[in-house]
Amino acid sequence: MANQSYLKALNRALGDEMARDPAVCVFGEDVRSAATNVTAGLLGRFGPQRVLDTPISEQAFTGFATGAALAGLRPLIEYQIPALLFLAFEQIADQAHKVSLMTGGQARVPVTYLVTGSGSREGWAGQHSDHPYSLFAHVGVKTVVPATVRDAYGLLVSAIRDDDPVVLFAPSGAMRRREEVDFAEVAPVPLGVGRVQRPGTQVTVVAIGHLVHDALAVADELAEEISVEVFDPRTVHPFDWSGLAASLERTGRLVVFDDANRSCGIGGEVLATAAEGMRLIAPPRRVTRPDGAVLPFAVQLDRALQPSREQLRAAILASVGSTQLAGAAHG
Amino acid sequence: MANQSYLKALNRALGDEMARDPAVCVFGEDVRSAATNVTAGLLGRFGPQRVLDTPISEQAFTGFATGAALAGLRPLIEYQIPALLFLAFEQIADQAHKVSLMTGGQARVPVTYLVTGSGSREGWAGQHSDHPYSLFAHVGVKTVVPATVRDAYGLLVSAIRDDDPVVLFAPSGAMRRREEVDFAEVAPVPLGVGRVQRPGTQVTVVAIGHLVHDALAVADELAEEISVEVFDPRTVHPFDWSGLAASLERTGRLVVFDDANRSCGIGGEVLATAAEGMRLIAPPRRVTRPDGAVLPFAVQLDRALQPSREQLRAAILASVGSTQLAGAAHG
Amino acid sequence: MPKPASAELNRAELYRTVRLIRRFEERAIELVRSGVIVGGIHPYIGQEAIAAGVCAALRRDDFITSTHRGHGHVLAKGADPARMLAELAGRVTGLNRGRGGSMHAADFAVGILGADAIVGAAAPIAAGAAWASRQAGADRVTAAFFGDGAVNQGVLLETFNLAALWRVPVVFVCENNGFATSTRTGDAVAGTIVGRGAAFGIPASTVDGMDPESVHAATAEAVARARAGDGPSLLECVTYRFDAHHTFEYAARPRYRSAEEVAAARARDPLDIQGARLSEAARARIDAEIEELLARAVLFATGSPHPDPDSALDYLYADGTRTRSAVG
């Protein structure tokens, strides 16, 4: 066991998979110098034929990876900013995602799209702060958002081994996390399987990515008054609906904590699906970014538009409708 | 009053706005020859300086329109295929949409993005059949999907006059509709205001775009047994939440009919928002495309993945929980 | 430039391919008119020399990517015309099991990675497949077909840069047929098409796209260069679209070009250019053979079953992942 960072987990998972499978290669900007550190050491270990610095041509190198996959490789592409996925959106959503069905199953596109640092980076302003995982869930691209160091390792391994395109969002808010972990003992985390990070009986908080940790902190704060279960879906598409249903069977109350724009986000999808047919004894709630939010530069404004622990706390209390609510409101 | 088509409504609205406001200009592929007929006659009336055939460069001409708007014009861009929005996604979601907030209100981007023929076009296969309006609702771009000939006219006029970027989806499924209408008497339809297309008391069907007409047909079929209200939001972002709440006050039951992928679609958003705080006496339901759907080429498969009247009928019956349900199930 | 095993055989072969494509398109248009093919097609008529000449210079294991106007490429690369026609008719026996249709035919067994409906979008895919082939130690070459309209698409120009930087064994084949739908090439392209390749250091040349043998010769050179590890080439094949942009034009009667202009272009028909190089008898033999082959293809296609609606989500995910269907 050693104390490892989330960033190291990604770096280690990528290195382990490259060592295990010669078909795995890496494309991206500054991956040789490892500007983001995700690819640190890979050039030396695997050489320039498997670690390629690309020109600033997101559309072309994203399509290039699709072609390389059709010819038998398993490329991973690193994007330095979530907004870069917008440049490559046609190549991912309209090309890579559609190949398997439209060729009648003749071809597969095992490409991993790794976004290093999604969501707000304080001081980087609106074009560096998007959290667009729900866009990929809507079009149907497999999408994972690891919250923990272990899952960052286990999910990246599974993403690389998956035979379909997979987007992995590594939230800036999780990147600096550290855990005691021995990567050699971490099993791949299957896509589509969530995890109860904290068992509880009164309310289920579904938290996405880095917010899992804030949810756990709030659950601890409230432990005296309320028993909160924290469910981490880990994959936003395909979603672990049975895992969610099982949790709601226990609690009957739902609050989603999602650092993305409100309308048509995964938070709304979780509420909708629960409302359609899962056990709910109180109206479900969500804490998200506002509709259509653009994060302003100034730290005070940037934070004001991200879901907060206070908002989660209030939503949990309101959901449980406990007397603490009045207390919280007045005190 | 004359019998007019949906396509003519778009053509007329655009022509009327160009005549009214010299700042309005049109960019797109084959807009001079009017390949889609939306721009028929405009070159002759307004000349080549206001009707520009573009090279096949979606990213550049989308950004070009943003710049023209910053300098005082009101461009409309026609896209021949919904997937072309994916190519321009960064320029719309990350540039045009973010200008106003990020400049601290110094600038506005009055550009209209018109998609002629969204959703399935039988026989055009997976890359021509997307219905991605929910993606724009998520990022926060104003998005309208007119269902009727009148609304096609009234909403396009409002979109062009709006000071923010607006995407207008003209569904292939609505394009051939005809109505008795005198455009000179049609008032602009404000964005964000829905319309009850058919009043009812037992269940509210929220239908998007061309599906409004299928919903009305199903409501008529069921009229003997069930009183169905059909609510057409007309704008998917910003959504007319008070209009929906008012309808649910009457009916207490909700079924959404949405020709888009299920996860993180506007259908889910409507269910989520209703479940959070509107009157519901039965679990809400939705009829959508499957998760992550890609429409296959063969007509039988293409239709199989689009929401059907039969599915809507079953959902309404299930929602009302009427005895007809058993009847429908067995007969 | 490597000479074909037998010039004679090659001559007949080239004619045969041109003839096959021409008649295939004519039969397909009949099936569009009769409603067997839904959604229409983008006829390749007039451009056959390019598909024929390019693919004659490729090996069976070489790759191609195709376009919305792709029937000719797919037939020339060796796909079964009957299964191709079945695909256009949306049958389970089609190349893509009826999932792709006219704009998306793929046949990995003969190196056809697929046709793309988004202009320019297949170019990086072709380059990536070409690069990966070389990484695997194969001397396979990939040909990427696209139209004159695609040279204005950013992704294509980005791909030129990547291919040149990494000396990717890809041949970029631009079919300049004079129009992007109704827009003339000259109204959309500043500078020249070959100049866009040259700007990235890619050897680029203009070829008579109406003569199968000129196209074959130019392609053979480019292919040899790619196999030798000398990187990409760009061929601008100058041609003319004899028929509609898409069969929907038959109803629309567009005004973007005159009947005289079309008639003048038709004076140089690849079918006659190559046909004139064969004896009457040889030509007649091939024509008859193709009529029979296509007659069988039509019977095969029209006699094949339509897909089962319950299979609509098959292949959505390569690993068989099943997500939620329409009604929850």
Add this chain to the structure above:
Amino acid sequence: MPKPASAELNRAELYRTVRLIRRFEERAIELVRSGVIVGGIHPYIGQEAIAAGVCAALRRDDFITSTHRGHGHVLAKGADPARMLAELAGRVTGLNRGRGGSMHAADFAVGILGADAIVGAAAPIAAGAAWASRQAGADRVTAAFFGDGAVNQGVLLETFNLAALWRVPVVFVCENNGFATSTRTGDAVAGTIVGRGAAFGIPASTVDGMDPESVHAATAEAVARARAGDGPSLLECVTYRFDAHHTFEYAARPRYRSAEEVAAARARDPLDIQGARLSEAARARIDAEIEELLARAVLFATGSPHPDPDSALDYLYADGTRTRSAVG
């Protein structure tokens, strides 16, 4: 080429701008270190001659678009250094009211349409604004700044084509500072940068980006051509980034270039090149004036209020549309 009203004045003005930018960046870096500026900056140090030379050839009502490394452009075009610094510090008195920050400064009052954090993305916006200005009958010119990395972005190349086709009055200013982050220009660009402009028929030339007067002269020519209706130009200004790609590098100590290489490049410093053209006294007078101006700017910025969190959604929609906030 139009001569400036007074060469002397122009000399001093150019030096003044270079000095202003240099010292502004140095003060900004101090504020990054002290935490007043959150998120860091992309220092423009070493490239000042370009912003100074280009903007000296522009009128107040001309437009520019800028980049992630944009402080120099914004200052040279005439934005108030105090309000610029306040923007970097995220204050309500900033150019963008604290909504934009280092990578997004805009000041429409002096023709700064904004800086963009997405490489190449502002080029079509600049071209569109330039085109619209001409439609309105103005002889306004727009300058679009971008780095060497941007010439590999499809949208930039698409924009070259549009600008050339429609003879748009835009000057494309490529600052080739040798690197895109850690990637050398030569490892990312096949062919040449000027060759990419030339391919679209755009007059393109390479300029000494370390000499403000060379940059000014070349820009003046390009601007005159644009005003005369003769369309776009491309200037490749060859320069070198003296400092980090971004201040985060100070912690990372990158290995993509040697200290020797940087030292060698620093031998040609635009500050000295232009300074040597003035008398000691004139130079000292300007230096002192700028120290005082920046001291006031720092006081203004640090003394200005932070925005009210309740105003976070202000300006999201230009027409004041209010949508739902975080907790429903």
